[in-house]
Structures are given as structure tokens and as C-alpha cells.
Amino acid sequence: MFLRQLNYLVALDQFRHFSRAAEHCGVSQPALSTAIRQLEHELGVTIVRRRQRMLGLTPEGERVVAWARQSLAALDGLKQDAGFAHEIAGGRLTVGVMPPAMQIASLLVESLRAGIPALRLEVTVATSAEVLRGLAEQQFNLGIVYLDQLPAAGDFEAHQLYAEQHVLVAAPGMALPSGKRCSWAAAAVFPLCLLDRSMRSRQIVDSCFEAAKVQPEVLYETNALELLHAELRTGRLASILPVAALPARNEGLPLQLRRLDPSPVASVGLVRMRHPMESGLMTRCWAVGKALDLTAALAL
Known part of the structure; x- marks a missing residue:
């Protein structure tokens, strides 16, 4: 099993189309299809339902994709830790933001860039439920959501940014x-x-x-x-x-x-998944986020 196969699989899950996934990965469609088939052969399961085109993932495929995302996220954390060990203040961070908080996302981005100048940021607008699902599936590192939407299980760590008016x-x-x-x-x-x-x-x-x-x-x-x-x-x-x-x-x-x-009081905050081990980048980003209090910035 090769890392490129995992990257191909995650891209295929994202685009749900062989040609677009191959274009995103910078390879030909036959090369991507062959790599996915090789992965299926190595694991002994069918990952993709296909005829002339992709019809979706099998239940086994959904589990393999979740594992692939976690593995790639762990590898990315290892690379970032290695980078910080060499005093390279950079890395990549993905953030999911619910639409009502879209305007204040720039304040978070500004603070993160001030603290980590070489940080590469990817910000996606999605519903609170989609942001929480993206965090659980390793698609997002951080999210901005309504805190009353957090599940009671305690898998998430949160910091209140402001109370909505x-x-x-x-x-x-x-x-x-x-x-x-x-x-x-x-x-x-x-x-x-x-x-x-x-x-x-x-x-x-x-x-x-x-x-x-x-x-x-x-x-x-x-x-x-x-x-x-x-x-x-x-x-x-x-x-x-x-x-x-x-x-x-x-x-x-x-x-x-x-x-x-x-006026109803609804707390909006920064959230992340709890991890037993986290990268130096995430430690620094979370510290920057927890220093933010946007109450005064949003006062009428």
C-alpha cells in the first residue's frame, strides 16, 4: 500500500468522479483507476461501486476512506512537527465556518497569520453540522460553529468567541x-x-x-x-x-x-477534535484561537 493510493482515494471521495479526481491529483484517469483497484486487491474488499462511471462507495469503502483520512492527517501532523523542529513556522490549516460567522472568519485568519506568518489556510463555508462532520472525518482542523450544536460525547474541545445578537x-x-x-x-x-x-x-x-x-x-x-x-x-x-x-x-x-x-443568546465558538497527540502547528493555532474574544468587535 502506498500513500499515493490513499491520496487518490480521498480525492475520489471528494469529487465522486474519476476524471476530476485524477485531474486534482495530477495523474491520468487510468493511473488513478489502476491504483484504486490495486488498493482493493491488497485489502480484499470492494471500495468503489462502478459501472461505466463511479456510483459511490461501498460500506467497506466508506470505512477505508475514513481510515485513509486519519492516516494522511497523522502523517501531515508528523511532517509539520518535523518542520517546527527545524524552526519552519508554516504548514497548512483547514477551517470550516458556518455562514452566519463568515464575516468574522477574517479576524481569525488575521490572527493566525500574525502568529504563524507562513501558514497556508483553506477556509470552507458549511453548515454547523457539516463543519462538525468535517472535523470528525479529518477534513477540517478547526471549525466555527454554534456551541449548542456540539454532541454531548465530549469528542470536541471548544472556545467561545462571542455570544450572538x-x-x-x-x-x-x-x-x-x-x-x-x-x-x-x-x-x-x-x-x-x-x-x-x-x-x-x-x-x-x-x-x-x-x-x-x-x-x-x-x-x-x-x-x-x-x-x-x-x-x-x-x-x-x-x-x-x-x-x-x-x-x-x-x-x-x-x-x-x-x-x-x-435577544436570544447563542454562543459561537472555535472547535476542534480532541486528539491524544497533536502536531506543533495545531498546538500553536489553538493557542492563537483561544486568545480571541470577539465580543467587543461585534458590540452594537
């Missing part, structure tokens, strides 16, 4: 209630664009409307924060967003904000 937000032309705050009942009278129901942030918003015994008029839903921001700027719809998910102040028109009262 929700606001009613609209373009300047919309007549919002006067003052700095408004109730959920008052927010329900406006036509709204919201994140879709798969998002934990939206589930929190829905529970607040339900507690207020009001039914909002939701005319537009999306899982893409950029589309929500674009719709807000048209002035046709208002929205309810966490402060961390608001457009940057220098992007387009200034927006009106009203703090929603009562």
Missing part, C-alpha cells in the same frame, strides 16, 4: 420602528428575507417568532449570505441577522439596525 436590518428607505430596539412582534410586520431553515441561525429566529406568537411574512430564503445582502440593498425586504452576519460597513449603503428584544 440578532437584529432587524433594512435599507435606509424602509420605515423601521423608532429607537434602537424593537420587539419580535414589530419585526413580523415587515416583508422579510431570511437564511433558509437548514441554518441554525434561522431556527433560532423561527423559535423567537413562535415564542412571540406571531407569523412573519418571509418572501425570500437562501443559504447564501451574499444573496441575502444583495436583496437587502435593493430596499424591497428587511431581514433578521446575527450581528456577525451583517454586511461590512464599507459595502454599499449604510443599513438601519434595531436590536431585537428579547
